[in-house]
Amino acid sequence: MKKWVYSFGDGQAEGNSKMKDLLGGKGANLAEMCTLGLPVPPGFTITTDVCTAYYDKGKKYPGDLKPQVQESLEKIEKKIGAKFGDKTNPLLVSVRSGARASMPGMMDTVLNLGLNEETVKGLAKNSNNERFAYDSYRRFIQMYSDVVLGVEHYHFEDLLDLKKQDKQITQDTDLTAQDLKDLVKSYLDKVQSELGKPFPQDVNEQLWGAIGAVFDSWMNARAITYRKLNEIPASWGTAVNVQSMVFGNMGENCATGVAFTRDPSTGENAFYGEFLVNAQGEDVVAGIRTPQQITIKGKQKNNLTLPSMEECMPNVYNDLVKVYKRLEAHYKDMQDIEFTVQDNKLWILQTRNGKRTVFAAISIAVDMVKEGIITKEEAIKRINPHSLDQLLHPTLDPKAHRRILDRGLPASPGAASGKVVFTAEEAESKAGMGEKVVLVRIETSPEDIHGMHAAEGILTARGGMTSHAAVVARGMGKPCVSGASGLRIDYKTKVMKVGGIDVNEGDIITINGSSGEVILGEVPTIQPTLSGDFATIMKWADEIRTLKVRANAETPEDSATARKFGAEGIGLCRTEHMFFESDRILAVREMILAESQQGRKLALDKILPMQRGDFAKIFTIMEGLPVTIRLLDPPLHEFLPNTIEDMEQVASDTGVNIEEIKRRSSQLHEHNPMLGHRGCRLGITYPEIYAMQARAIFEAAIEVSANGDEPVKPEIMIPLALSKKELDILKEVIDQTASEVFAEKGKKVEYLVGTMIELPRAALKAGEIAETAQFFSFGTNDLTQTTLGISRDDAASFIGIYKDKGIFENDPFVRLDEEGVGELIEIAAQRGRKTRKDLKLGICGEHGGNPASITFCQKIGLDYVSCSPYRVPIARLAAAQAYIESQEAKKEAA
């Protein structure tokens, strides 16, 4: 028989804090606190396995669950000396959810369960407090009806308000026992009239109703959304905790409250908390009375007049201080403690590691290392790498007023204000005159990149988290809100209509790329600081990690940002972004429109000095750190104009007939450009392009090596290869160019030639490919697209449904699909290293900045990850965590 239920109470427990997967966080900690001898009301936990079984079997319980619950209930009865459903000495219980990861407020709770018309009288008599009994009963009816029966709580609140108006009182505590009896009656009538059947009087029906409601709440919309945002798998399930009630609402020597062992906002090492006298837990949440502070210091800090617990319940306060110290020392982390005081006796209802701001998290972790409580490794593990994002971008001043126009997707974090412009050209020209602008587009394309660079932020009406705008903006570290579907943008009239308002070109808006808000007018922002405890944590992370962290950067600005954030090189310098710069797009187009190799070479000669200049600047900034340059990748049609107006412009710029431009454009058109004539296929068909790029790289490397202290050793990367043969041909072009340049300059530089592994075939043929390639960089964006057969640009129409239905636990473009794409990466790494022992392995897709994916990279032995400059600190921390995890796994295995 499988054990579905774990009991705790009276200093003993069947579980402990290590059993969070099975008992949920709350259940595991209740068990642990019991064993620690802390005052915990007895109870039992129904495991998460029951939840899983419940959903697997179409919402049916395992057959042997009911007897186990019954048995555990009887244990509580014995410990408490009361009986569930008994008329004279009734046991009341709370029923609470408790998942493996904390999901505060996401799921349902029922208190005071076990009350009915009979047991309420027993409770009144036993407690000698009729008012308390009926207060508890009316609370129970309201909660149970809301949570289990689906009768919404406002029905009951209306009746309560009516009663208070009748009696001309404002505080619930002023209601008499009779008032509460009347209210109970009207509550019961309301349930009857809403449901057409009476409120359940059978306490066992109540209990199973509540248990079922908790399990069902695992799949409610709130919980699903929360899980999605926090990457919690639906398969984990929730546990259910059934615990005997203690009452904070029995009178003035009763209370309920919440305390933190340190300040959750700032991280300050100061006990902190709030409580309410004569109340139950939900009153604190509901905010119907102003809570009192626990400490005198807290009272003073908040300028409150109501006495602190330290003053009005000093004994209880002393007990609580003992408990909090015990708990923090035991768990070695800041605790968030829920407690109830019944007749001056302290009961602990929950402890858990407290939620905190990222500022507080860093401060607490660093303090605890200094206090000798935890190790540096432990401190590093405590910080969620994702949360650093908040520290790395300007944030909106939380105190400022915001007039929100629309809400899109939080596509690239940070906040920005500026004048609205609708074209990349306008963005560039206004920015050139020193104005701050926000580029607003229906969607962006590679042609807009120079405008995106010039703008403070980007706002689009269409596109998802992985749209062009989103990906490029994240790469640039520019705030971006994408898919703001409330916008109606008219390029002709230069007006953006939203929520009945016309926003004209030049009007100021603010976007919050961390929340997706689009705000009218300018909102003040706060700049990030990267010193202090943050710097300490990052230093520790760098000491520990073995995985190198590089950045994806293609401009001097990006490269400088990358170094500021601690990048150890450039893992992906996309050369095509340079092609879009306004001073060279003309030459690029001339090259594309050329009919002969000779014509292309003439145009390439114009581009050469510009590319050389770009590379020289980047090499100078990187001071000898490795720089991986990817040769031209996108299909040529991306560089040609899309609209007739633009084609006319190009015709007049290049002197090529517009019909010819149209013809060439239509000739280059592709049905599936992602799978088209791009990557090294361009290099194979037009070797002169790659030769020009290689020449620019070598000339720049020689020039900078001559100036700088550190010699430049460029890593030249060939994209989209599917065979060794392509690399053989192109390496020959590069080597040939190198010989020429070295001979002309009379100087040499060392260099590597490697390839992206971004096609399944390349991963499979990695053994052969490594005969030629000196390094691999896994292009996981394209590898995900091809392995899963999903176009990032088109995924929006079904990926949401795929996540909702549990086909994808995560967006595979955000977190690496380890089972599919990951297996190919492992195969490639193994086969590649078998051929070439010192093969350098890295990853340069978006996943390079995703902590979970970084853990995977560590596990399979990559040398480095490369991500957008603004994610470098996140990656450094995640890499350190990954190393610690791998060491722990090794220890465990040994």
Place this chain on the structure above:
Amino acid sequence: MKKWVYSFGDGQAEGNSKMKDLLGGKGANLAEMCTLGLPVPPGFTITTDVCTAYYDKGKKYPGDLKPQVQESLEKIEKKIGAKFGDKTNPLLVSVRSGARASMPGMMDTVLNLGLNEETVKGLAKNSNNERFAYDSYRRFIQMYSDVVLGVEHYHFEDLLDLKKQDKQITQDTDLTAQDLKDLVKSYLDKVQSELGKPFPQDVNEQLWGAIGAVFDSWMNARAITYRKLNEIPASWGTAVNVQSMVFGNMGENCATGVAFTRDPSTGENAFYGEFLVNAQGEDVVAGIRTPQQITIKGKQKNNLTLPSMEECMPNVYNDLVKVYKRLEAHYKDMQDIEFTVQDNKLWILQTRNGKRTVFAAISIAVDMVKEGIITKEEAIKRINPHSLDQLLHPTLDPKAHRRILDRGLPASPGAASGKVVFTAEEAESKAGMGEKVVLVRIETSPEDIHGMHAAEGILTARGGMTSHAAVVARGMGKPCVSGASGLRIDYKTKVMKVGGIDVNEGDIITINGSSGEVILGEVPTIQPTLSGDFATIMKWADEIRTLKVRANAETPEDSATARKFGAEGIGLCRTEHMFFESDRILAVREMILAESQQGRKLALDKILPMQRGDFAKIFTIMEGLPVTIRLLDPPLHEFLPNTIEDMEQVASDTGVNIEEIKRRSSQLHEHNPMLGHRGCRLGITYPEIYAMQARAIFEAAIEVSANGDEPVKPEIMIPLALSKKELDILKEVIDQTASEVFAEKGKKVEYLVGTMIELPRAALKAGEIAETAQFFSFGTNDLTQTTLGISRDDAASFIGIYKDKGIFENDPFVRLDEEGVGELIEIAAQRGRKTRKDLKLGICGEHGGNPASITFCQKIGLDYVSCSPYRVPIARLAAAQAYIESQEAKKEAA
């Protein structure tokens, strides 16, 4: 020291006929014939390994080659009793190429090598025949200059013609020794004036020049093209054969000729051949004199007056008969024999398996089995499955006159004539009135399918061998010429301009899908017959093979064709083609334009009876054979109209506002539709579509099972899955529908639910997927696209270059990429079968009809291949060959 050179002669040889890989076909057979004791002039073969080394080292020879050649040359000298370069008794040699596979006329040959101003005198004296010596010399100068020195042969032919005019003679044989001496002088002067240096007199320089020319000829344009057409890898290389000369040009008791042991056109068991008296080999090819027949029977058959060899050289003839019988018995195949007669002595210069028409090949193979020469297995191995294509389609009468307008790609074999129409609608309406039409489009799209069905053939101006038109036409067995780039099609004026001619709608053209020709007017065709020897071979193939052969078919017509050609079921019934039929596209569009599930269901209700009817017809034809039906696969936008006119039509048909149609159309637009919202992603987002299709299948299966003898057992196939979870969800939809239909009808049918494996991730996750899927069908078209990252529709712009540069040995969409895609298929097969032992495995991409790919399918243990109906006989034969091969490989391994 590696052995680079193999000698033969005087009844001995270092090689034999099994060493074709190393010695080439010619060299291996020369060695074999020596050992058989046949009269072969002594010589040696430089191996194909030298060719490989030569190209690997940038056209340099292995260091130890020269001494080995020298040694072998000395062996010839000893055998012949003459000396290379000797003034008094000079040895002359021929230098010929010889690759592993026969490439007739593709590479270069030099005869009479070793002649110069001195040795020619020795030859004259020794042979006592000055005329012969100078004839040989002038031939040598011409050939060597052409092949090795690059002085084209017309220079010499002009001089020869001039000489004959001077002398007022017409036959070369009428030239005197002096004439030939004069000619030699003028030839040598011509070389000097063309090259600015003299013709080489050093015989060793001559020899190495010729050897180098043969190796270089391996990479000449003719050879590359030939290899491409015949799928011969460049890596094989050629051997070089150096052999002492025998002379057919020493006088009237000398001759040269070619003989076949059976008739290469019809396969008739009759010795057949031609010869020329007093001539060298190239005279036969050049056609300067009419050759004589070898047999009296041949002479009579061809109504010739010149005597046959049987008559004029009876002794030589008898020797030749003995040789041919010996050779056919030895090689057990029809031989193509080259011989020379010198002074009434027969010399054999080459034997090889003779090229033959497919008719002859089948006839010879069947005869030889009947004659007890070869086994059925051997007979089957003899037929090239590709060649059957010629038998399965109508062919143009070779005697008819053809006015060729343009030449496109031979996209789908067979010939067709009909009136030109430019739209699918016109094709359907004209065909409905009983007219034969050829559909001419710039390119086709799925909307044109009904017109393609109605037409006799399809002609497109754009698109490659794997364009939509080509793929669909091959599936239908309709002739198709694609990518006829000389056409200028104007849909508005309904005119096709080509080569200065205006072809109007209604004008008759003929297309030859086997050659790519576009011909003005009607050309008579010849219909194929499938009986006789063809039927015999197919019966034998069916007895032997273990791999089942199914057809890809989605109409009753296709299904009937499939059965006629021997298909054992349908492996892929694409349901979307049915959606395009003109009577249902309206309902399909209503469904797509519907905003709600309810609206979609209403439209689907209209489609249901039509789909049911389609399936019922197919089930009836297939009489209980398995039918695999793929649920809807293409993205929905494929069903919406593209042009404004069509949109207006749809607006008026469906009653939906045109703006709404445009909006929906633009909403459904995808950047990479191949990787978009298609396949089971449609089923996941719109389960009602798959539910309707499943219902149509079950209702039809029950209906037909009730009528027919054999119960229908449909196999329902879910496309584009990448996870088990998708199949779980959709199998639930199908099973649920089955329960409903079975309950309604009070009857059940058995059915299977399986999936296409067409994404790399699906292949990797096959173990899990097989928990749900009951069969896999490898969709190798899409699996190739994703594994290689190549869009079939867009590949034309670089795939040619990829083949030219040796990156692809074959077009991966024609022949399966075994190393990449193949490994994924193997992984999937292994993992799938590990989970489910009886998992049925098939392949339904275009590769299912490719013989090489069928061999691969046999090797990895698939259960069946499925291909277009017209390729079924090819697949049956290839499957038998694959089985025989696998048995042979097993024996070899044991």
